[in-house]
Amino acid sequence: MENRDEIGRVKIHFLAPFGGKDNWEIEISIHRGDTVRDIFQRLPQPLYEEIYRKVLQPEHARYGVALNGTMIPPEELSTRPLRGGEKISLLARLVGG
Amino acid sequence: MKMEGYAGKILYVNVSGPGGNLAVRTEPLDATILRRLIGGRGYGAYLLYQLTTPATDPFHPENPIIFSTGPLTGTPLAGSKFVTITKSPLTGGLFLDSYSGGEVAGEIKFAGYDHIVIQGRAPRPSYLLIDDDRVELRDGSSLWGKTTLEAEAMLKKTLGPEYKIIVIGPAGENGVPFSCICTDYYHQSGRGGAGAVMGSKNLKALAIRGTRGISIADARGLAAFRAYLAERFRKSQYGELRVKYGTPYTTVSVSSIGVLPTRNFQQGTFEGIEKINCFSMKEKIWVSDHGCLGCVAPCMNFVRARKGRVRVVGPEYETIALLGSNVGVDDIERIAEFNELCDAHGLDTISTGNVIAFAMECYERGLIDRGATGGLDLRFGNADAVAEMIGQIAMRRGLGDLLADGVKKAAQRIGKGSSHFAIHVKGMEIPGYEPRGAFAMGLAYATATRGGCHRRAKPVEIPQDRFRYDNFGFEGNAAMVKKLQDAREPIHCGILCDALLRFCFEAEMKDVAQMYRLVVGWEDVSVPELSQLAERIYTLTRCFNVREGIRRKDDTLPPRLLYEPLPDGPGKGKIIGDETFNQMLSEYYHLRGWDPQTGIPTRETLKRLELLDLLSDWA
Numbered sequence: 001m002e003n004r005d006e007i008g009r010v011k012i013h014f015l016a017p018f019g020g021k022d023n024w025e026i027e028i029s030i031h032r033g034d035t036v037r038d039i040f041q042r043l044p045q046p047l048y049e050e051i052y053r054k055v056l057q058p059e060h061a062r063y064g065v066a067l068n069g070t071m072i073p074p075e076e077l078s079t080r081p082l083r084g085g086e087k088i089s090l091l092a093r094l095v096g097g
Numbered sequence: 098m099k100m101e102g103y104a105g106k107i108l109y110v111n112v113s114g115p116g117g118n119l120a121v122r123t124e125p126l127d128a129t130i131l132r133r134l135i136g137g138r139g140y141g142a143y144l145l146y147q148l149t150t151p152a153t154d155p156f157h158p159e160n161p162i163i164f165s166t167g168p169l170t171g172t173p174l175a176g177s178k179f180v181t182i183t184k185s186p187l188t189g190g191l192f193l194d195s196y197s198g199g200e201v202a203g204e205i206k207f208a209g210y211d212h213i214v215i216q217g218r219a220p221r222p223s224y225l226l227i228d229d230d231r232v233e234l235r236d237g238s239s240l241w242g243k244t245t246l247e248a249e250a251m252l253k254k255t256l257g258p259e260y261k262i263i264v265i266g267p268a269g270e271n272g273v274p275f276s277c278i279c280t281d282y283y284h285q286s287g288r289g290g291a292g293a294v295m296g297s298k299n300l301k302a303l304a305i306r307g308t309r310g311i312s313i314a315d316a317r318g319l320a321a322f323r324a325y326l327a328e329r330f331r332k333s334q335y336g337e338l339r340v341k342y343g344t345p346y347t348t349v350s351v352s353s354i355g356v357l358p359t360r361n362f363q364q365g366t367f368e369g370i371e372k373i374n375c376f377s378m379k380e381k382i383w384v385s386d387h388g389c390l391g392c393v394a395p396c397m398n399f400v401r402a403r404k405g406r407v408r409v410v411g412p413e414y415e416t417i418a419l420l421g422s423n424v425g426v427d428d429i430e431r432i433a434e435f436n437e438l439c440d441a442h443g444l445d446t447i448s449t450g451n452v453i454a455f456a457m458e459c460y461e462r463g464l465i466d467r468g469a470t471g472g473l474d475l476r477f478g479n480a481d482a483v484a485e486m487i488g489q490i491a492m493r494r495g496l497g498d499l500l501a502d503g504v505k506k507a508a509q510r511i512g513k514g515s516s517h518f519a520i521h522v523k524g525m526e527i528p529g530y531e532p533r534g535a536f537a538m539g540l541a542y543a544t545a546t547r548g549g550c551h552r553r554a555k556p557v558e559i560p561q562d563r564f565r566y567d568n569f570g571f572e573g574n575a576a577m578v579k580k581l582q583d584a585r586e587p588i589h590c591g592i593l594c595d596a597l598l599r600f601c602f603e604a605e606m607k608d609v610a611q612m613y614r615l616v617v618g619w620e621d622v623s624v625p626e627l628s629q630l631a632e633r634i635y636t637l638t639r640c641f642n643v644r645e646g647i648r649r650k651d652d653t654l655p656p657r658l659l660y661e662p663l664p665d666g667p668g669k670g671k672i673i674g675d676e677t678f679n680q681m682l683s684e685y686y687h688l689r690g691w692d693p694q695t696g697i698p699t700r701e702t703l704k705r706l707e708l709l710d711l712l713s714d715w716a
Contacts, residue, residue, distance in 0.1 A: 059562065060563075069352065069353060069370070070667060071353040071667055089353065091349050091350060094338055094349075095557045096335075096344055096347055096555070096600055
């Protein structure tokens with residue numbers, strides 16, 4: 001049954017290895033006031049734990065989160081509210097050409 | 098002093114020797130300076146310094162082209178490279194070092210040489226055959242005009258597949274100052290125009306075969322160290338991605354932080370990024386992995402181009418950026434085609450993409466018209482026009498002839514304010530990192546010894562637990578850039594693949610010191626010694642450029658990157674500006690021991706770095 005508080009859906013695109021594979025995405029519904037961190041917590045526990053270990057916990061993470069293609073600072077993961085329709089990307093901060 | 102790892106000799110060849118004959122001699126390495134310079138970039142820079150003067154034009158027969166290896170080259174340590182060293186025609190004679198992987202590096206050592214120094218000008222198109230001690234100049238007229246791929250195939254058919262080939266394409270023959278040198282079909286010494294220097298010597302190719310081995314001080318210890326590195330690779334954070342996607346993974350990260358050059362550096366993000374990123378490449382055109390000889394982490398990709406009619410290794414990140422987003426093309430298959438065209442013609446993809454993007458902006462701004470383009474609609478995103486321009490540049494036809502001398506000279510000729518958006522440093526076109534989204538990258542470009550180059554330091558997305566710095570300010574940036582530059586020097590003297598060491602092995606200076614202990618037998622080599630070596634080599638190459646007339650005023654950025662705000666990405670609205678830039682530069686000079694007013698290394702610095710006796714004209 002559809003949640004009455006649901007205001008839309010967002011896509012999470014894994015551009016680095018998460019859950020044992022890379023370049024895959026899932027769609028998830030969001031509620032009013034949800035932040036990026038909130039919707040990460042709604043993912044399956046093993047996946048959330050991996051995100052926590054690689055992205056959320058380290059002070060200087062080697063992986064980052066982009067919102068609609070633009071990297072956002074870690075402190076905004078739990079402050080910036082989502083509106084629905086956003087694309088959230090998790091990626092390795094790997095630069096080497 | 099122990100000297101394992103080295104072949105022990107320098108081969109000098111003058112292709113226009115007395116009476117038009119080949120003049121060949123060998124000299125032993127100078128053991129008294131070996132540990133101060135090691136090899137590769139270090140020893141090669143010293144040779145170039147000794148063999149040239151400021152009056153030596155890059156295309157003069159006396160300008161040497163030097164193929165240098167180091168003591169680690171050709172050993173079981175993966176990722177052997179050689180470096181081509183010469184005076185760059187692109188930067189007006191500044192120091193040029195350009196690296197290439199593949200199989201040639203080891204073969205030079207197996208033939209018995211640490212360095213091959215070529216001077217003179219052959220009376221007719223030729224190629225140089227080096228078969229251990231046998232050195233011959235052979236007629237190369239049937240190779241002249243051929244693409245790099247055709248010429249290498251012809252030589253291998255004539256001589257045998259065991260010969261390793263260094264070859265130039267039509268662009269090098271035509272004196273394009275950003276023409277490259279190709280090896281093993283798919284590897285390039287890309288930057289700075291070494292291909293044109295070879296062409297000016299009427300030298301189409303070198304064919305090298307060696308049958309000797311390399312003596313290693315502690316072979317058993319080296320095998321154990323290799324196993325240790327392999328374990329490091331398994332645990333490394335980025336190794337898996339590096340091998341699976343290669344450098345194209347960089348498209349993902351740089352686009353998210355807004356430093357992807359787009360439409361001649363007018364933007365830092367590209368709306369078509371998902372069509373040209375590593376995942377698109379893998380899905381649409383990828384055929385198989387490819388790597389250098391013996392590499393444990395092959396990071397290159399064989400891909401299809403021209404609807405599957407040809408295969409090419411690439412495109413690397415820089416090619417995707419400069420011949421993709423920077424020219425507004427969002428088709429990964431067309432980018433692979435541009436890659437193949439550049440490789441075949443012997444053109445550096447970075448400079449080529451940059452000059453075409455510059456011409457596109459000139460066209461869109463009305464500074465050049467259809468008459469100048471020969472009827473070509475040179476708007477951003479026109480892939481057919483890009484393909485056409487690559488051929489025109491290599492063959493010096495039409496507008497291509499104007500662009501073929503590089504973006505700096507093209508802007509001087511077009512005028513009308515176009516130098517504002519001619520994106521180069523000291524004449525070398527800038528690669529795939531927009532510095533307004535990472536200010537330290539601007540300092541790295543301005544202080545790189547060969548011009549606008551990313552291979553000496555790439556301070557983009559450096560974690561703050563490694564360096565504390567302000568991404569959009571000046572604090573911490575000078576120290577970071579200097580340390581990153583210095584970190585590569587002992588590797589570039591070795592010579593091994595710095596990408597492999599950094600991304601896959603996460604190697605540090607102490608690991609490089611251990612390599613020298615095991616291979617050369619320098620039991621007491623230490624991190625402080627290699628740190629000082631790094632400073633020495635960097636300052637040595639600076640001295641070369643100072644002798645060519647480079648001063649503080651030349652260590653700068655193009656006006657667009659210095660004064661225009663970036664319109665998008667996390668750096669939106671940011672301006673580097675004179676004040677921030679000069680703060681970074683002054684601090685950098687202070688850390689290097691270079692005069693803050695002029696940028697010239699001080700006498701005290703030269704003394705501290707034990708350079709005075711090597712630079713006779715500075716004593």
